[in-house]
Amino acid sequence: MSLRNRLGSTRGAFATRLAAVRGRDEVDVATWERLEEALILADVGVVPSEALLALVRERAAVEGASGGDGVVGILKEEIVGRLDGADRTLSVAGAPSVWLFVGVNGVGKTTTIGKVGRRQVAQGRRVVFAAGDTYRAAAVDQLALWAERAGATVIRGAEGADPSSVVFDAVEHAAAMGADLVLADTAGRVHTRRNLMDELAKVRRVAGKGAGTVTETLLVLDATTGQNGLVQARQFGEAADVTGLILTKMDGSARGGIVLAVEHELGIPVKFVGVGEGLDDLVPFEPGEFVDALFE
Ligand SMILES: Nc1nc2c(ncn2[C@@H]2O[C@H](COP(=O)(O)OP(=O)(O)OP(=O)(O)O)[C@@H](O)[C@H]2O)c(=O)[nH]1
Ligand SMILES: [Mg+2]
Incomplete structure (x- = not known):
């Protein structure tokens, strides 16, 4: 099963809210409010959500992104950018x-x-x-x-x-x-x-x-x-x-944004996410894949 399906309600709640923004030709106050609401309800946290959207607004202005689709695209890039580059490997250096x-x-x-x-x-x-x-x-x-x-x-x-x-x-x-x-x-x-x-x-x-x-x-x-x-x-x-975080029960959470919140605040990388109760229900955390699953 793909990460997208396995994330369950995490992606449902967030993607549904974004869908309402995507189709819009014009970006207005209501658009920004919807985006902020989506981020906060996904548990990104109020302060990080505001900081993130401030950046997206700036970029949208500079790049001349006018439609909802363009703005959502920038938001996605900014989120991936924040998560990229962390060391998510589990280190081995001993016997044992x-x-x-x-x-x-x-x-x-x-x-x-x-x-x-x-x-x-x-x-x-x-x-x-x-x-x-x-x-x-x-x-x-x-x-x-x-x-x-x-x-x-x-x-x-x-x-x-x-x-x-x-x-x-x-x-x-x-x-x-x-x-x-x-x-x-x-x-x-x-x-x-x-x-x-x-x-x-x-x-x-x-x-x-x-x-x-x-x-x-x-x-x-x-x-x-x-x-x-x-x-x-x-x-x-x-x-x-x-040294690392493992977020469990992502299959039953509407709040996948907690990944962003914890990494942002603590600087500790999320290494795995749990997506069910079975032996194989654990996936390495990959920012690109995760954000894709969240947004699509
Ligand atoms: N849906 C879902 N359930 C999970 C996941 N990970 C663990 N669980 C369930 O959460 C419950 C608690 O799991 P445990 O592994 O016993 O938790 P623990 O932290 O060891 O608990 P204590 O030893 O009591 O502190 C069990 O019913 C697990 O099946 C997950 O990724 N998704
Ligand atoms: Mg235990």
Whole structure:
């Protein structure tokens, strides 16, 4: 299925509003208002939307774009321009490399580890999942199920064990078996709880103590929470040295503009988007493709 179809309501809401602007021969106050409304409802954020449209207006004047179509074309170029050039690769630099998955409750961390693991195994890497969510026994079982589907090995600790010790053990196991990659699950946490954020910092520190190198800390955000995701991203960014974002549930969100908002505000690249609950429902974030899907 194409990204366009998979984005579901994200593209629906935005594209429908743009369609009303596109057909117009003349660009007037109402046109700009509609565009701003479309951007804000897509969760681009008020300030970035205004900044973006100010640029589009300027360019439209200079380039003599008069119709709605021309203006939408410029808007599209400006959005792609903002997203282009970021490094969206996942870095590997260790034996093994460790990728930590962090975020608030229920955003899709464990599911995303399954999906990312599957992609890495398909690329020929040996992958270990570390069951660093030790708060609930069910969390470990859920990760083990995903490991089976993805073709990865899962390393678990006792229920209630220190998450950092579980991740450390997983790294040692991975090193001993010659695995390339450790994907570490963590318990969902509230970004405002200091001790939980400290625990995350400890996991990160301990994960890099032995043979492993932490090369990515991936913040998982639920796209359906819109601008609230931005608040989470800001706080996690400060506490956990986030290197990349993964936006889940884009299949059920009318707010794909959050991609622009988070990148613009935090300067952290979106690396993947989740577009469903299945093993293959994860796509690398490609600005051109994404914006095409959003606009068409
Ligand atoms: N539609 C859709 N659902 C998703 C996606 N990613 C995850 N989910 C669903 O979101 C729910 C929560 O996913 P989990 O992976 O358990 O989330 P988590 O962040 O590990 O949750 P905690 O461990 O409780 O903090 C599950 O029902 C998933 O199937 C996605 O991209 N699209
Ligand atoms: Mg989980």
